Amino acid sequence: MGPAFLVAIAGRPNRAVAAFNAGCYTIAMLQGNALLSILADGEFHSGEVLGQALGISRAGVWKHLQGLKARGVEIDSVPGKGHRLGAPIELLSEARIRSGLSEMARVRLGGLEVHQQIDSTNSELRRRASTLSPPFACFAESQSAGRGRSGRAWLSPFARNLYLSLLWRFDAGPDALSGLSLAVGVAILRTLRRIGVTDAGLKWPNDLLWRGAKFAGTLIEMSGESCGNCNVVIGVGINVRMPQALGGAIDQAWTDLATITGTTPSRNRLAGTLLSELIEMLAGFEKTGFAPLLEEWRRHDIMFGRPVTVSTVHGAEGGISRGIDAGGALLVEEGAIIKRYLSGDVSLRARDGDLSSAPCGASTEARA
Numbered sequence: 001m002g003p004a005f006l007v008a009i010a011g012r013p014n015r016a017v018a019a020f021n022a023g024c025y026t027i028a029m030l031q032g033n034a035l036l037s038i039l040a041d042g043e044f045h046s047g048e049v050l051g052q053a054l055g056i057s058r059a060g061v062w063k064h065l066q067g068l069k070a071r072g073v074e075i076d077s078v079p080g081k082g083h084r085l086g087a088p089i090e091l092l093s094e095a096r097i098r099s100g101l102s103e104m105a106r107v108r109l110g111g112l113e114v115h116q117q118i119d120s121t122n123s124e125l126r127r128r129a130s131t132l133s134p135p136f137a138c139f140a141e142s143q144s145a146g147r148g149r150s151g152r153a154w155l156s157p158f159a160r161n162l163y164l165s166l167l168w169r170f171d172a173g174p175d176a177l178s179g180l181s182l183a184v185g186v187a188i189l190r191t192l193r194r195i196g197v198t199d200a201g202l203k204w205p206n207d208l209l210w211r212g213a214k215f216a217g218t219l220i221e222m223s224g225e226s227c228g229n230c231n232v233v234i235g236v237g238i239n240v241r242m243p244q245a246l247g248g249a250i251d252q253a254w255t256d257l258a259t260i261t262g263t264t265p266s267r268n269r270l271a272g273t274l275l276s277e278l279i280e281m282l283a284g285f286e287k288t289g290f291a292p293l294l295e296e297w298r299r300h301d302i303m304f305g306r307p308v309t310v311s312t313v314h315g316a317e318g319g320i321s322r323g324i325d326a327g328g329a330l331l332v333e334e335g336a337i338i339k340r341y342l343s344g345d346v347s348l349r350a351r352d353g354d355l356s357s358a359p360c361g362a363s364t365e366a367r368a
């Protein structure tokens with residue numbers, strides 16, 4: 001597999017050189033990736049065999065193994081046996097993601113790329129927005145500076161989770177985008193349903209939780225004129241199989257799909273499904289806005305009816321969450337009034353802090 005990877009790169013010199021010039025890959029990273037594709041089977045491979053496969057010395061193999069470890073890849077090295085991955089991994093493949101796209105998404109998609117490592121897929125698409133043909137999808141195996149809202153960090157270890165950004169161009173201007181963050185949450189819920197997860201919850205405006213623990217989030221960034229064309233980068237991070245040791249760096253309860261489903265879902269299949277659901281949802285959203293998705297969002301609202309604290313730049317206020325309005329704004333009952341919050345830099349927390357028993361999927365009638 002390793003040499004085949006190198007041949008594929010060598011057989012398409014322009015692409016490889018272009019990628020190299022664009023700073024996407026270094027020679028060391030290409031060899032490191034070829035090494036990874038050999039190790040992906042989870043079996044032991046001796047340094048000698050790896051060196052022969054890559055056409056490099058054993059010392060070269062050792063150097064690349066250290067490089068992979070520095071990228072967050074867990075490798076067991078056992079004297080007399082060789083090297084193997086801490087756990088078998090399924091690397092993302094552009095072809096496999098494409099083969100999982102719905103017909104509509106396949107026709108509509110303007111481009112798709114998979115990076116081994118990048119600072120942030122959102123940052124990448126923002127840098128190149130004017131030169132790309134939307135909808136354009138950018139996946140990465142790892143992010144060195146993955147971002148959440150308000151400058152917070154998104155932990156993005158190698159080949160464990162999904163990191164996707166999708167560039168979309170809206171003609172109607174930023175005002176038509178209200179509720180977009182919530183609509184993306186619905187597209188993720190639909191993706192999860194296709195792998196059997198029906199009890200995920202939504203926390204306004206951008207988080208997905210399961211039994212009180214966060215496993216996915218979205219970051220939407222836009223640029224453009226106040227009326228007219230508007231480039232939107234929709235970033236989605238979903239934990240598929242987060243290493244326990246790394247999760248210690250996350251300062252809130254977290255989980256992943258492996259824990260939720262009891263198995264490790266195929267990341268390529270999940271990537272194709274997520275991209276399809278996003279494209280289909282966005283094609284509808286640009287025509288009809290958030291309204292048709294409102295009830296679906298409400299059915300998964302884990303904060304509804306709970307005492308909450310809402311933090312804004314002006315400070316924190318408490319009240320009872322009354323869900324969302326038709327535009328996707330958060331409604332909070334504070335004494336005799338109901339206050340309306342637009343997403344921006346607003347942060348919502350349950351006042352008792354424990355969402356592990358928060359219901360989701362409750363009927364909308366119960367909320368009327």
Ligand code: ATP
Nearest residue numbers: 148149152153154155214215250251252254347348
């Ligand atoms: P809110 O969205 O309500 O403002 P938040 O704390 O979830 O609150 P976000 O900006 O949405 O803030 O998400 C970033 C936060 O998510 C980080 O500060 C960290 O607590 C958590 N986090 C970072 N990486 C991951 C990850 N891979 N999985 C789960 N949670 C993560």
Ligand code: BTN
Nearest residue numbers: 120146147148149217218235237
């Ligand atoms: C959040 O919960 O605050 C949002 C997390 C969004 C993470 C995704 S991963 C792909 C994309 N690239 C980024 O840097 N962030 C988003």
